[in-house]
Amino acid sequence: MNTQTIITDKCVFGGNCLSKINGKAVFVPFAVPGETLEVEITQSKRDYDSAEIRNIIKPSEHRVKPECPYYGTCGGCNMMHIDSEYQKELRAEMLKDAFVRNGITPPEIQVVCGENFGYRSRFQLSDGGLSARGTNTVIPIERCAVAENCINEWLLSFPMEKRPSGRCHIFGSGKVISAGGKSGCSVSVSGGFEKNVSVQPFKKFKNMKQVKKHYAGTVLSEKTLVTVELLGKKITFDARGFFQSNLGVLEKAILEICRGLCGSTVLDMYAGCGTFSVFLSDIFEKTTLVEHNRDALVFAEQNLSGKNHESIGLSGAKWAAANRNAYFDAAVIDPPRSGMEKEVLEYLCRSGIPQIRSVSCDPATQARDTAALVQSGYVLKRLYLLDFYPNTSHIESLAVLEKE
DSSP states (O other): OOEEEOOOOOTTTOOOOOEEETTTTOOOOOOTTOOOEEEEEEEEEEEEEEEEEEEEEEEOOTBOSSTTTTTTTBOOOOTTBEEEEEEHHHHHHOOOOOOOTTTOOOOOOEEEOOOOSOOOOOEEEETEEBBBBBBBOOOOOOOOOOOOHHHHHHHHHHGGGGGSSEEEEEEEEEEEEEETTTOOOOOEESSOOOOOOOOOOOGGGGGEEEHHHHHHHOEEEEGGEEEEEEEEEEEEEETTOOOOOOHHHHHHHHHHHTTTTTTEEEEEEEETTHHHHHHHTTTTEEEEESSOOHHHHHHHHTTTTTSOEEEEEOOHHHHHHOOOTTTOEEEEEEOOTTTTTTHHHHHHHHHHOOOEEEEEEEHHHHHHHHHHHHTTTTEEEEEEEEEEESSSSOOOEEEEEEEE
């Protein structure tokens, strides 16, 4: 075994620590900055190497014993070996680095956080377990250290042999007020337990545009419906679709997104099931939702029932091309990992919208998009680390921009 001794430097996006051997970058998982390690090179590329720890010679003062017996094998958490407060510092530093690389020196990053364990409400199981790190091997689990209590209670009630085979979506939380068609139930499970039925005919949703093309036959199962209560508002969605996994931090993020917003009209781009619009509609006279996913907008229509709004079933790119001169008093943008579509970013840069709230699940694409907005006359007023996923290197963030 060919091992070498290194001292780790900074933690980089993805959670690995950076070091160098003979001037060549080496990335080491499950390390902590400032540690002296004996490592073995496991993969060598032209520009960098990957290594695994074989011996910890001098551990960091921030290294702790992980609270999960599956840690290091499970493909989920990858920072549980670091104390929780230092984890936040490292994620904030990674977020800052992304902006600096794009020519922006951000204001001091504010951290929006919650519980470090027992916070996660959404899981996807494979044949009843979780996928192993770097492989498709299934790890049988009895409990998860970051799962909400009701999820762990479900895992305890359904041992591996009784869980659905294949892919299974679970959503459960103390903030769930109805799940699986049952009021008071806190967990919804999809996969092997339910049969699909059609939702209401699309014609009932009078506020939708592009109806015939985009809403002709979405499918719904009552067993996978979930209703949560956030900040006093009820929001319904399908457990098989996307919804945030940390509801405590989501509530805090919503407050920061809405803070300081004012005016008559607001654009909610990439609106999903209308989570932000439910709250924006209390501030603005009219809310416009743009979302390409027809299933999500069916729920958005239900969640915004009685509110003055318009739901548009188009991609952001198609909407921006057809609405080049549309003006709003504010915009909330929550794009996928790839960032804003080029057409959406170009629209925002020329729009003159006074207030923009940019939510992101990828610091690199958010920093890239923010740089374009800054170049067009916007000022980055505040930057938040939305710490949705403690014990992992996953970073979500909120950029508050205002037109000069």
